[in-house]
Amino acid sequence: MGAVILGTGSCLPERILSNHDLEKLVDTSDEWIRSRTGISERRISGEGEEAYRLATTAARNAMEMAGVEPSEIDLIIVATMSSHMTMPSCACFVQNELGADNAFAYDLNAACSGFLYSLDTASKHVLCDQEKTVLVIGAETLSSRINWKDRNTCILFGDGAGAVVMRYADTIRGVLASQLFSDGALWKLLHMHAAPSCNPAIDPPGNPGSHILMEGRDVFKYAVKAMESAVLQLLEKENINLDDIDLVIPHQANIRILNKLLSRLGVKQEKVFINVQKYGNTSAASIPIALDEANREGRLGEGDLLLICSFGGGFTWGAGLLRW
Ligand code: COA
Numbered sequence: 001m002g003a004v005i006l007g008t009g010s011c012l013p014e015r016i017l018s019n020h021d022l023e024k025l026v027d028t029s030d031e032w033i034r035s036r037t038g039i040s041e042r043r044i045s046g047e048g049e050e051a052y053r054l055a056t057t058a059a060r061n062a063m064e065m066a067g068v069e070p071s072e073i074d075l076i077i078v079a080t081m082s083s084h085m086t087m088p089s090c091a092c093f094v095q096n097e098l099g100a101d102n103a104f105a106y107d108l109n110a111a112c113s114g115f116l117y118s119l120d121t122a123s124k125h126v127l128c129d130q131e132k133t134v135l136v137i138g139a140e141t142l143s144s145r146i147n148w149k150d151r152n153t154c155i156l157f158g159d160g161a162g163a164v165v166m167r168y169a170d171t172i173r174g175v176l177a178s179q180l181f182s183d184g185a186l187w188k189l190l191h192m193h194a195a196p197s198c199n200p201a202i203d204p205p206g207n208p209g210s211h212i213l214m215e216g217r218d219v220f221k222y223a224v225k226a227m228e229s230a231v232l233q234l235l236e237k238e239n240i241n242l243d244d245i246d247l248v249i250p251h252q253a254n255i256r257i258l259n260k261l262l263s264r265l266g267v268k269q270e271k272v273f274i275n276v277q278k279y280g281n282t283s284a285a286s287i288p289i290a291l292d293e294a295n296r297e298g299r300l301g302e303g304d305l306l307l308i309c310s311f312g313g314g315f316t317w318g319a320g321l322l323r324w
Contacts, residue, residue: 001130002174003123003166005322006068009061010162010292011054012279013045019155026151033155038255042158042280045141050084052093054161055139058288059094062135066165070098072133073165076105077122079114079138079284081192081313082145083107090139103135111190112251112312114138114284115162116178116320119308122166123175130168137163138284145192147211156254157212158280162288173303173323179234180318186222189215190313223253223311224260230319231265231309238321242267244305246324249294251310252276252286261309273299283312300324 018041019030033039045054055078063070076091076098083090091105110117115138122134139161146154166175192212227250235242248267250258255276262272273294282289287308294300302324309319 001127002169002171002323003126004169004171004174005164005166007062007064007066007165008163008288008292008295009058009063009065010160010289011057011061012160012289013043013049013054015044015046016041017044022155025148026154028151028155036254036256037156038276039155039280040277043160044143045159049141049159051080051082051139051141051161052084052090052097054141054159055090055094055137055163056097058139058161058163059098059135059137061292062163062165068133068165070100071102073098073100073103073135074132075122075125075134076100076103077118077134077136078105078107079110079118080107080140081109081111081114081283082141084141086194094137110284110312110316111314112253112281112283112286113180113310113314113316113318114312115287116308116310116318117180117316119175119320120178120180126166126168132168134166135163136166137161138286138288140283140285142212142283145210145212150211152216153212153214156281158282160279160282160285160289162285162292164288164291176321176323177234177238178318178320179230179237181226181230181316183315186315187313189218189222190315192313220257222315223257224264226315226317227261227309227311227319228264230317231307234319234321240305240321245271245307246304247294247299248272248307249287249290250308251312252279252290253281253311
């Protein structure tokens, strides 16, 4: 019995912001950015490209591949931390745009691990209620949450959305297992303020605004160790050897994190899907965008074992295993 992915889709904003464009905004260089992160360019959402709109297009593409109509969707989960509104959720906007009148909808915030967490949640919905068809989406417009004067962070992130349609099937395919972790004690190393959460004064002074703040070196160190440990625990629990994995799709944080992780695990480069050079770190959207690209490029055959892993603010991290 399996919670099977029937279709994948993605949507990227039109505007490309290259490293050379960034050289005009902050004291940086294309060479520095590429050598430290592997990123050459990223997409930036403009008018009409709010997270819910990118999410809706990604969802439509996934539904078209799956052959699923909006009326057949029972649940929509959107992993995001950059919706254009705090209330209603991004997922409710997606439901309305799609006309998915039979669905209930909610957002899930686990920062860059949001899609992995959402996939785990969705698969449990599907296994508990085998009639359910679920849309799982990762959608971010983090360009709206960046301090464009901070060269430590503005070079890293980009916008986009990816989606999958999931449904029960009596098969060995589907989401096999996941290992998820959080450590809230480390929140300060990677965080983003929202509006003030209490009201000691009507207009509190010193409100830092909604910008990503990060201790890059610490995040780097934790990310590699955490993802390595999650992957190893998951494989041990499922009694699966790394050699049996056909494709790894990691969260596209940056190339140095990924290279270090993969060399520690001993995974061969040709078994890994990487597109961080084109899109930067799209947070919760990075895995489903990469999954869609890998799927459409024919990198996934029926029965293949797929490993995904991620790390993000919280800290949140984990790994997941799917049979395609
Ligand atoms: N362009 C040029 N120089 C820059 C720069 C930029 N965009 N950003 C920082 N620098 C400078 C620093 O000011 C510092 O200068 P100094 O030595 O004169 O003080 C120098 O480069 C080294 O900075 P440091 O932060 O130590 O660089 P680093 O090698 O750790 O690389 C990151 C920085 C952000 C690329 C790296 O720490 C990283 O990848 N961290 C993980 C980030 C991440 O993936 N976050 C999301 C996880 S989901």
